[in-house]
Amino acid sequence: KTDSVVQFSPEGKVLKSFGGGMFIWPHGLDVDKEGNVWVTDAVGCNRIPKGDKRGHVVVKFSPQGKVLLTLGTQGEAGTDAKHFNSPSDVAVAANGDVFVADGHGNDGNNRVARFAKDGTFIKAWGKSGWAPGEFHQLHAIAIDSRGRIFVGDRGNNRIQIFDQDGKSLTVPWTQFGKPSGIAFDAKDQIYVADSESDDVQNPGWEEGIRIGDAKSGWINAFIMFPWGDPRTTAGNGAEFVAVDRDGNVYGGEPAPKRLQKYVRVRP
Numbered sequence: 001k002t003d004s005v006v007q008f009s010p011e012g013k014v015l016k017s018f019g020g021g022m023f024i025w026p027h028g029l030d031v032d033k034e035g036n037v038w039v040t041d042a043v044g045c046n047r048i049p050k051g052d053k054r055g056h057v058v059v060k061f062s063p064q065g066k067v068l069l070t071l072g073t074q075g076e077a078g079t080d081a082k083h084f085n086s087p088s089d090v091a092v093a094a095n096g097d098v099f100v101a102d103g104h105g106n107d108g109n110n111r112v113a114r115f116a117k118d119g120t121f122i123k124a125w126g127k128s129g130w131a132p133g134e135f136h137q138l139h140a141i142a143i144d145s146r147g148r149i150f151v152g153d154r155g156n157n158r159i160q161i162f163d164q165d166g167k168s169l170t171v172p173w174t175q176f177g178k179p180s181g182i183a184f185d186a187k188d189q190i191y192v193a194d195s196e197s198d199d200v201q202n203p204g205w206e207e208g209i210r211i212g213d214a215k216s217g218w219i220n221a222f223i224m225f226p227w228g229d230p231r232t233t234a235g236n237g238a239e240f241v242a243v244d245r246d247g248n249v250y251g252g253e254p255a256p257k258r259l260q261k262y263v264r265v266r267p
Helices: none
Strands: 005-008 014-018 026-031 037-041 057-061 067-072 087-092 098-102 111-115 121-125 138-143 149-153 158-162 181-184 189-194 208-213 219-224 240-243 249-253 258-262
Touching: 037 087, 057 087, 098 138, 098 149, 111 138, 138 181, 149 181, 189 240, 189 249, 208 249
Parallel strands: 026 087, 087 138, 181 240
Antiparallel strands: 005 014, 026 037, 037 057, 057 067, 087 098, 098 111, 111 121, 138 149, 149 158, 181 189, 189 208, 208 219, 240 249, 249 258
């Protein structure tokens, strides 16, 4: 079975891989400061094969691929401290606390769940809706250098920003399109992947990766996805984004099944 996690060199050479057969739909990923790899299984209840015990979990791997911790209950959706419902993404804070964007579908939990480093449940916030602190299809979560929690509230076409206790810090940001993925670089720039904007789901916007200042929210660059067709809802642009220390940008494109590297050519 194909490994779910693959590590590449900057030149694209495969260095290691692991996690084969462990997930139905490996979706979100984060690497903590110790090099441990966290992966979410965002499979929906209607897509779990009969008798299959996988799904609805967040798994922590060592850098070598050994399972160190599992959050959630395999194959079971729920709303309590021991269950998720299609967790989309995960982010680990500097102190080791773990934040999970819980709810890929509109009928998911639509909440952010916070855990201690050892997996102890701390709290959760959010529910389905359109008001501040409410969500529709949480698709991304990331933490900036100041420890703020950025949530890609994709169903509501916005990013919401919280402190680590769930307090809303600003009005939602709508200037980044329909956010599917969020990342930050060492210069406090924010990178937001928009794979879903089209004439149907978000008219007037284009698919691509928007880059801006994480403090002000001001956009200063845009990497357009040139193959996007605004007449369709294929969502074939980058759903996930990362940036390396040299400023090169990586877009994960699920529909074409590829990882695209954009090389930084200017300071």
